[in-house]
Each structure stands twice: as structure tokens, then as C-alpha cells.
Amino acid sequence: MKVYILGAGISGAIMYSILKDDFDVTVIEKSKPAAKEHKAVMHFQDPEIGRILNIELKKAIVRKCIYYNGEYYNESNLFLSNLYSLKTIGVLESRSIIDLSDKERWVGECDVNFSKVVDPESNSFNVEVTSIKENKIFCVSTEYKVFSYDVIISTIPLFRLLVLLGEPYNIEFVYNPIWVYRTALKEKFSSVFQTFYFPDMDYPIYRVTIDEGLLIIESLKECDMRQMISALRFMGISDHLFGDKIEWEESIQRIGKIKPIDDLTRKSLLYGITSKYNIYSLGRFALWQNIRTGDVYKDALKIKSMIKTPEEARKYIMWKEIN
Numbered sequence: 626m627k628v629y630i631l632g633a634g635i636s637g638a639i640m641y642s643i644l645k646d647d648f649d650v651t652v653i654e655k656s657k658p659a660a661k662e663h664k665a666v667m668h669f670q671d672p673e674i675g676r677i678l679n680i681e682l683k684k685a686i687v688r689k690c691i692y693y694n695g696e697y698y699n700e701s702n703l704f705l706s707n708l709y710s711l712k713t714i715g716v717l718e719s720r721s722i723i724d725l726s727d728k729e730r731w732v733g734e735c736d737v738n739f740s741k742v743v744d745p746e747s748n749s750f751n752v753e754v755t756s757i758k759e760n761k762i763f764c765v766s767t768e769y770k771v772f773s774y775d776v777i778i779s780t781i782p783l784f785r786l787l788v789l790l791g792e793p794y795n796i797e798f799v800y801n802p803i804w805v806y807r808t809a810l811k812e813k814f815s816s817v818f819q820t821f822y823f824p825d826m827d828y829p830i831y832r833v834t835i836d837e838g839l840l841i842i843e844s845l846k847e848c849d850m851r852q853m854i855s856a857l858r859f860m861g862i863s864d865h866l867f868g869d870k871i872e873w874e875e876s877i878q879r880i881g882k883i884k885p886i887d888d889l890t891r892k893s894l895l896y897g898i899t900s901k902y903n904i905y906s907l908g909r910f911a912l913w914q915n916i917r918t919g920d921v922y923k924d925a926l927k928i929k930s931m932i933k934t935p936e937e938a939r940k941y942i943m944w945k946e947i948n
Contacts, residue, residue: 632780636908803881813838
């Protein structure tokens with residue numbers, strides 16, 4: 626059975642690691658390998674994810690706090706949770722800000738290039754998919770390519786997959802970019818893992834994280850130095866922790882925060898894609914659903930099981946999941 630995975634981010638890397646020993650798997654990624662480096666926070670609930678991605682993880686206690694309107698909150702409430710949800714995704718949805726209790730997590734270095742998880746003989750980087758039809762994937766890179774597939778696992782944004790399939794849709798897929806700024810602390814504080822939430826609608830920064838010696842600012846808009854320094858001061862961090870001067874590394878995630886769509890519509894759409902094209906969707910953007918990495922791992926295991934299930938039984942299982 627020939628399986629193709631579209632996308633070499635964290636979801637694609639997890640799926641590849643789970644399938645590689647049992648199937649003939651190839652990962653297709655439009656970017657160059659160096660472009661797939663992960664820049665955001667790496668906090669996992671399940672250490673098994675580190676094993677399958679070959680990432681060294683260690684157990685840590687992550688502590689959280691909210692700063693809003695000049696006040697600090699060690700316990701959340703519905704008002705602050707609603708503000709944060711509306712600020713980040715534009716709708717009311719349960720977010721991690723609702724629970725500020727100390728959390729046991731497995732943490733790893735943020736500079737992870739998931740392309741290294743994939744065997745060099747099992748990847749096609751710098752290859753852009755142009756269409757999918759009749760169990761074939763049509764691509765361009767330095768030359769025109771066509772791949773015949775039995776199964777596809779898509780980790781690319783759902784609306785992009787629909788375009789590749791030529792499937793019409795009248796759903797509005799709303800998303801916004803995020804800016805990520807990172808800088809190193811002068812010293813590495815090995816026991817310090819903190820997250821500060823900023824639900825103020827007029828303040829572009831929505832979350833700041835300390836991971837040992839690394840500080841990560843996430844913002845809905847491009848920030849200037851004044852705004853970033855203000856976030857540090859709200860956290861009680863003084864300039865002397867950064868040496869002579871603060872040097873920021875900036876990256877932009879074009880599809881950063883997604884606005885959910887109606888759940889029944891979303892599930893029906895995904896079921897139709899799987900039953901018609903034998904394409905499974907994995908990850909936040911492919912499912913168009915705000916989920917954790919632990920959920921991606923569980924979904925990947927389920928997809929592996931579904932691939933091995935006879936077709937009619939598989940369709941029945943999928944249909945039961947959305948009804």
C-alpha cells in the first residue's frame with residue numbers, strides 16, 4: 626500500500642513515524658527542509674510524542690498567570706477566558722487560559738526541524754502539489770511529477786486541499802497570522818517554565834512564555850520594541866537578564882490562529898473527502914479545529930488503524946463518528 630503524507634510539519638512527522646514501519650510512506654512538502662524548523666512553544670502532555678519524533682524531552686512544571694488592566698490573576702474566570710478567546714480566534718471557545726493551575730508537561734527545545742524525522746529516501750521536499758484526481762497526485766518542482774497513491778494523509782490547510790481536489794465549497798475559512806519573537810536570557814534558569822496570558826483586546830501580544838533560558842513572545846500583530854519591553858515589565862523581568870542588549874529573532878506564521886466553522890459541516894466535509902478520495906486529515910489546519918498535539922498523536926494512531934480496516938467497515942466507523 627502506497628501512502629503519501631502532505632506536509633512535513635509536526636503532524637506530518639508524527640504520522641510518518643507511526644506508519645513508516647508498516648507501509649510504503651512518502652512525505653511531500655512544498656518548502657525546503659530548512660524552512661520547516663519549529664519556532665513556537667513545545668509543551669507536551671505525553672512523553673511518547675518525544676520518542677516518536679526523536680526529540681529529547683524532560684518533565685517540567687509549567688506555571689501560568691494572567692495580566693489584565695493592571696491586575697494579576699492566578700485564577701481565571703469566564704470574563705477573562707471569553708476576552709482571550711475573542712481576541713485570539715474571534716469566537717467563544719474553551720482555551721487553555723481557563724485553567725491556570727500548575728501543569729506537569731514534557732518540554733523540549735523549540736528549534737526542531739521535523740524534516741529530519743523523515744528518512745531522506747522517503748521525502749520529496751521543495752515539491753508543490755498542483756492537483757489531486759483519479760488516485761494521482763500531480764506536482765511540480767524542478768520537473769513535473771505524478772504520484773499514484775492508495776492513501777493520502779493531509780496535514781495542509783483544509784481549504785487548500787479542497788482547491789487541489791477541485792471541490793467547490795461555500796464555507797468561509799477565516800484565519801490570521803501570528804508573529805513570534807524569541808530571545809535568549811543571559812542565564813539559563815533550569816526550573817523556570819512560565820506562561821503569561823494577555824487578554825486585553827487593545828494589546829497585540831497575547832502570550833509570553835519562558836522556557837528555561839528562552840523567552841517567546843506571541844502576537845497577533847507586528848510588535849515594536851516598546852511593546853515587547855512592556856510585556857517583559859508586566860512579567861517582572863528586568864533588562865539585565867538579557868546582557869548588553871536584547872536581540873530578537875522574528876518569525877511569522879501566515880496561518881496562525883484559525884476561526885472554527887460549524888462542527889457538523891466540518892465533520893461532514895471531512896467524511897466526504899475520506900470516503901470519496903481515500904484522504905485522511907490530520908492536525909489543526911487540516912481538520913480546521915483547535916486541538917492539542919496530544920490529540921494529533923491519538924488521531925494518527927486512529928488513522929493507522931482505519932487504513933488497515935476493510936473499506937465498508939471504515940466508512941461505517943467514520944459515519945458513526947459524525948452522527
